[in-house]
Amino acid sequence: MTDFINGLLGFRRGPWEMLASILIALGVVMLMQPFVLWLYSYSFVVTLVGTVMFVIVSHFRE
């Protein structure tokens, strides 16, 4: 966990890509879940933030 936070603070690609991946996956689950409408409503924002973050952080150094 400490490595993950240090990686985020040091702008390393691995932890940031992991964070972006979690956001994308969360957004897709929110989009397609059948339980709560407001989760569906915010799903696109979460997926968009994750996707844009993924594109940006994939240019960070390893």
Next chain:
Amino acid sequence: MTNHAIESAAKQTPDGLARRIRGLSDRAIAWIFVAPTIILLLAVNIFPLIWTIRLSFTNFRVNRPNKDVEWVGLRNYERILSDSDIWNTMQATAHFLIWTIVLQVLIGFTLAYLINKKFKGNDLWTTIIVFPMMLSPAVVGNFWTFLYQPQIGLFNYAIAFFTGADPASFSMIGDVHLAPWAIVIADTWMWTPFVMLICLAGLRSIPDSIYEAAECDRASKWRQFWTITIPMALPFLMLAVLFRGIENFKMFDLVVQLTGGGPGNTTTLTSIDLKREAFERWRTGYSSAYAVILFVTVFGLASIYVKALNKVKER
């Protein structure tokens, strides 16, 4: 091209042009070769994408080109993301996507595993199994519509044979609970061979020497399967899931032909709904926002999936 042909082509090049080409740097020549492709990509892929994003913030209707186009900001997105009908469509798509991928991977891998064993008539069976994939989705849709007919359909009779139920007592296409499974079955029938072919390529790429070494170490068949076959075929399996996932997220033709999105909206997948918004209700701005949402979702999923695939390949 032979040397003679190259020389004659060089001789035919006008002097002025030849001199100009000779004066270009390698980088400039590389750009000249790549430029047509880049221009084509920009025109065919990037420009429509940017134009769609722009339209998604307007109330543009393509059937009313003379009407003033209003900038509506995020209103289209707000309406889509608070519409419970579209939410149901997303759930129908999720059901279709998850079950088709699970069934196709399980059946496809099993078939590939069996076909990979050497036996008589191996090639004939491969051809027979691959046959559904060669058909047009429209043909498959029609074909399964007949199979699902309660009165005459073979599918109903097969189910009746195994369960003892009356074949006319249920309708795969007309029942709200069965229709989502009807499209899953038809798609699985059509596309499992594709997954099988990819898995077969993966299984055939595993060298026999690894299995021989495992035999020498007295590893059981079960252990060989889990520690050699699955890890070495995993990149191929993941590739199959990626292809089928993207393809099924956009699924349109087969489902339209089979159920038309019904009964009610139970089999209305996102692509069908999007087509209706864009080309039946002619709400171009609204449907552009819808398309952008789907694009971002698929793009995001594909990005993390490709990353995971690369990690597996590096192992």
